[in-house]
Amino acid sequence: MGTSRMFHIFVILGSAFMILLIIIYWDDVGASHLYLHTPVSPGPKIPHPPPQHQRPQSSRSPSFLSDIDAFVNQFLEPGTGEPTDPVPAEASNQSEKAEERYVPRREWKIHLTPVAPELRERQERRRRLLQEMCANDSLVFPGKNRSFDDIPNKELDHLIVDDRHGIIYCYVPKVACSNWKRIMIILSESLLQDGVPQRDPVAIPRDLVHNSSMHFTFNKFWKRYGKFAKHLMKVKLKKYTKFLFVRDPFVRLISAYRNKFEMRNEDFYRRFAQVMLRRYANQPTPPASVDEAFAVGIHPTFPNFIQYLLDPQTEKEMPFNEHWRQVYRLCHPCQIDYDFVGHLETAEEDAEHLLRQLRVDNVVEFPTSNRNLTASSWEGDWFSTVPVEARRELYKLYEPDFRLFGYDRPDSLLNE
Ligand SMILES: *[C@@H]1O[C@H](CO)[C@@H](O)[C@H](O)[C@H]1NC(C)=O
Ligand SMILES: *[C@@H]1O[C@H](CO)[C@@H](O)[C@H](O)[C@H]1NC(C)=O
Ligand SMILES: *[C@@H]1O[C@H](CO)[C@@H](O)[C@H](O)[C@H]1NC(C)=O
Ligand SMILES: *[C@@H]1O[C@H](CO)[C@@H](O)[C@H](O)[C@H]1NC(C)=O
Ligand SMILES: *[C@@H]1O[C@H](CO)[C@@H](O)[C@H](O)[C@H]1NC(C)=O
Numbered sequence: 001m002g003t004s005r006m007f008h009i010f011v012i013l014g015s016a017f018m019i020l021l022i023i024i025y026w027d028d029v030g031a032s033h034l035y036l037h038t039p040v041s042p043g044p045k046i047p048h049p050p051p052q053h054q055r056p057q058s059s060r061s062p063s064f065l066s067d068i069d070a071f072v073n074q075f076l077e078p079g080t081g082e083p084t085d086p087v088p089a090e091a092s093n094q095s096e097k098a099e100e101r102y103v104p105r106r107e108w109k110i111h112l113t114p115v116a117p118e119l120r121e122r123q124e125r126r127r128r129l130l131q132e133m134c135a136n137d138s139l140v141f142p143g144k145n146r147s148f149d150d151i152p153n154k155e156l157d158h159l160i161v162d163d164r165h166g167i168i169y170c171y172v173p174k175v176a177c178s179n180w181k182r183i184m185i186i187l188s189e190s191l192l193q194d195g196v197p198q199r200d201p202v203a204i205p206r207d208l209v210h211n212s213s214m215h216f217t218f219n220k221f222w223k224r225y226g227k228f229a230k231h232l233m234k235v236k237l238k239k240y241t242k243f244l245f246v247r248d249p250f251v252r253l254i255s256a257y258r259n260k261f262e263m264r265n266e267d268f269y270r271r272f273a274q275v276m277l278r279r280y281a282n283q284p285t286p287p288a289s290v291d292e293a294f295a296v297g298i299h300p301t302f303p304n305f306i307q308y309l310l311d312p313q314t315e316k317e318m319p320f321n322e323h324w325r326q327v328y329r330l331c332h333p334c335q336i337d338y339d340f341v342g343h344l345e346t347a348e349e350d351a352e353h354l355l356r357q358l359r360v361d362n363v364v365e366f367p368t369s370n371r372n373l374t375a376s377s378w379e380g381d382w383f384s385t386v387p388v389e390a391r392r393e394l395y396k397l398y399e400p401d402f403r404l405f406g407y408d409r410p411d412s413l414l415n416e
Contacts, residue, residue, distance in 0.1 A: 250379055
C-alpha cells in the first residue's frame with residue numbers, strides 16, 4: 001500500500017519535471033523559430049526588422065527573464081483599451097486588432113543604405129558627452145545623483161510615450177516641441193479625422209497639439225498602474241527609443257521671452273508679467289489685462305525677465321515654468337539614457353536622421369518651419385541691456401544645460 005502511494009507520487013513528480021523540461025526546451029529552441037515561421041497576419045510578409053538598439057545579446061541563459069519581459073510586453077502593446085486611443089466602430093475589426101497586437105511595428109521601414117557617417121558620429125558624440133558629464137563630478141546640479149526611482153511622478157510629465165512604435169519623447173518647450181508633439185500624435189494615432197487616424201502633422205490645430213489629453217505621458221502611468229507604474233516605466237525606458245531636442249540655453253530664454261511677453265498672452269501676463277512689473281519695473285499697480293498693458297505700451301523688459309529668473313523668491317513660490325525650466329530638470333538626462341539627442345541648430349538633419357532611426361520616415365515627415373526663429377546671432381543685442389553680473393549668475397543657473405548638451409560657454413557675454 002505504502003509503496004504504491006510512493007510510486008504514484010514519484011510518477012506525478014516525474015511528469016511535472018518532464019513538463020517543466022519541455023517548457024524550458026520550447027522557450028529556448030522554439031521562441032525564435034516559431035516567431036518567424038507562423039504568420040499571424042494574412043498581410044504582407046515583412047521580415048521582422050532587428051530590434052531598434054542592438055544591445056549586446058547576452059547569453060541565452062536568462063531566457064526566463066526575457067520571457068517575463070515578453071510577457072510584460074504583451075500588455076504594453078497598444079489596442080488593449082487605452083483611453084487615449086479611441087478606436088472607431090467601423091475600424092474595430094477583431095482580426096485587425098489581433099494582428100496589431102501580435103505583430104506590432106509592422107509598418108517599420110527597412111533601410112538598405114546606411115545612415116551618413118557624419119550624422120551617426122554626431123549622435124555618438126552627443127551621447128558620449130552626456131554620459132561623461134553625468135559621470136563627471138566637476139558638474140554638480142540638484143537631482144543629479146538620485147536614481148530613477150527617486151524622481152517624483154509629477155516630474156515625469158514631459159515624457160510622451162508611443163507604445164505603437166516604442167518611442168519616448170521628452171518635450172522641451174521652445175525647442176520645436178509643437179512639431180514633435182504633432183508627430184507623436186500621428187504615430188500614436190490618438191487623433192482621428194473622419195474615422196481614420198490623422199496623417200498630416202500640419203493639419204493638427206495648435207490648441208490640440210498642446211492639450212495634454214492628446215498625449216500619453218509617464219505621469220499618467222501612475223493613475224493607471226498604481227504601484228506597478230515605476231516598474232513598467234523602467235521596462236519601457238529600457239526597450240523603447242528615447243529622444244529629446246535641445247538648443248542653446250540663452251537663445252531658448254530669448255525665444256521664451258519673445259513668445260510669451262512680446263506677444264499678447266493673457267495667461268502669461270497675469271501669472272508672470274504682472275509680478276515682474278510690480279517687483280522690477282516700479283509698477284505697483286500694473287494694468288489689469290494684457291490688452292490694457294499693450295495699449296499703453298507696458299510690458300516687462302528682457303532684463304526684468306532675467307531678474308525674475310535670478311530672484312530666489314521666484315523658485316520659492318513655484319518651480320520655473322516649463323518654458324524656461326532647465327532641460328536637466330525636465331528630461332532627467334542622467335537617469336534616462338537617451339538614444340538620440342537632437343539640436344535645434346541642426347533640426348532638419350537631425351529630424352530626418354531620427355525619423356529614419358525610428359523607422360517611421362514612411363509614416364510621417366517633419367514639417368519644415370518657416371517661422372522667424374530666434375537666431376543665436378542676436379544674443380549679443382538681447383543681452384546688451386542685461387548687466388554682466390546678472391549674465392554670469394544666469395550662466396550658473398543654466399550651466400548644466402550648456403555642459404550636458406555641448407553648448408559653449410558664451411565667453412563674449414560673460415567676460416566684458
Ligand atoms: C475584417 O477583416 C476581414 C479580414 O481582413 C475582412 O474580411 C472583413 O471584411 C473585415 N470586416 C469589417 C467589418 O471591416
Ligand atoms: C570633468 O570635466 C572637466 C571640465 O569639463 C574636465 O576638465 C575633466 O577632465 C573631466 N573629468 C573627467 C574625469 O572626465
Ligand atoms: C553627487 O555625488 C558626488 C560624488 O559621487 C558628490 O561629490 C556630490 O556632492 C553629490 N552631489 C549631490 C547633490 O549629492
Ligand atoms: C482638451 O481636449 C479635451 C477632449 O478632446 C477637451 O475636453 C478639453 O476641454 C481640452 N482642453 C483644453 C485646455 O483645450
Ligand atoms: C525676425 O524678427 C526679428 C526681430 O523680431 C526682426 O528684426 C527680423 O526682421 C525678422 N525677420 C523676418 C524674416 O521676419
